[in-house]
Amino acid sequence: MRILNASGCLDTLAAPEVARRLDAFVTKTVTPLPREGNAPPRIAEVAHGMLNAIGLANPGRDRFLADHLPGLRELGIPLWVSVGGFCAEDYAETCSQLTDLEAVELNLSCPNVDEAADSAAEIVLSCRRATELPLYAKLSAAHPNLAEVAQAVAAAGADGLSLINTLRAVALDQHLRPAVAHGSGGLSGPALKPIALHAVSVCREATGLPIVGMGGVETGRDALEFAACGARDIALGTVLFKDPGAPARVRAELEAACDDAGVVKPEDAESLAKSPETGRKVPA
């Protein structure tokens, strides 16, 4: 089980020592044009989570490719680039310009910008034609028919799934005004974990694709639960904010959690969650 960061939750150039403790670094989402992002306040703590409304702040495709990507390569860790846009062509054009990466993650689910007009499957299909790099589709658990969306992106050529993104949410301040200036934001943190575990389980059963599980992973035990639901890898998001040492800590805890659960490696937990002896399985 590899440990990644959730896109947008770590700036490798600002904190290279944190990124070097990951098995791969996922960039903040790159859009065709530069985006300054939303006005502050951008973050708010809520019970068991936090809201963010950053708004896909990024230097845009051209500056990312020319100025940022070379610096990221110098870190010497496997790279994933998160790609965003507002139509299938946006995504495909960026994908066509990317080479020599471990994978591309298609951000099909940012809650802080309007949804792309094209469907997730249309975007994946366009990107599939534009690149031979492994494509991971990052989906939202807010889809009422998530299993169908997962099957559609699998049929369109996705190599894997990233599950889940933050969920659109609202928090109010003491004067009953939105706590983030954008109004709504993306909910992250421990509050997401049960939702993410279900999404992973459903999509694993529906597609069999490799899954990067994320949403409230704080400990090695959390990571093992994602493995039990069918995630091959996990990503750390909000936990990095309070603990930049989380990658090494979670990795060490995961070993101990495997011992406690009586499994040799995390992926063995998937069969445990579907044990015929108990008759209980993770509900998909």
Add this chain to the structure above:
Amino acid sequence: MQSLASPSTHRVTGSERIGPYTLLQLERGDLDPGVPGQFFMLEAPGRLLPRPFSLCLAPPGELAFLVDPVGPGTQAICELQAGDRISVLGPLGHGYRLDVGRPLLVGGGIGIAPLPYLAEQLGGSPAVVLGFRSEEYAEAAALLPGAEVVIDPVLVTEVMPGGYDVFACGPEPMLHAVAELCPGAQLAWEAPMACGYGACYGCVVEIDGALKRLCLEGPVLDAARVRTPVEVVA
């Protein structure tokens, strides 16, 4: 700055009320107190995210932070008692440059927080002007003996003498007013932060005409880097 690893755990050695504020003292452990104006992320017990605080005092073997209980996180920190333990990460960000000729420290409200440690590091009893909203808040001036203190409606900018190298910390309107009077001032800014090391992109402030992360650029900024809001002339 300490290498970015997991935060270290520190024992609370004391907690003292100063007016409405609480001066929280922690065992220093291996933490470097850093440069005045730098900040530390302190665990807020029972909350998901830590909270950023500049260092107020650095007694031998300890670190002390002045906390204003403005929300559930800061209230939880103010309720800590000797013997409790919290995790701490820091020092982070960029602090004040100390190589000036005639320092004047200007603080507004909880903006007094970094000034006692700054005065100590500057040495030679620098001039200090402090403004507070009421007598109760002004009790915090005891942290800087000899300071000139004004109470609302008198503003610190009305009593600031000219010809000094200004170090300021306080509410945004005060910092903008100080920047207007002293374009060379160093201003300690504030913003909500989830991480303190550039990961969350939450703490942006308009710096050099663009939204930039305060934790990486500041929190101490040259006045020239911060745009003064255009005043609407009636």
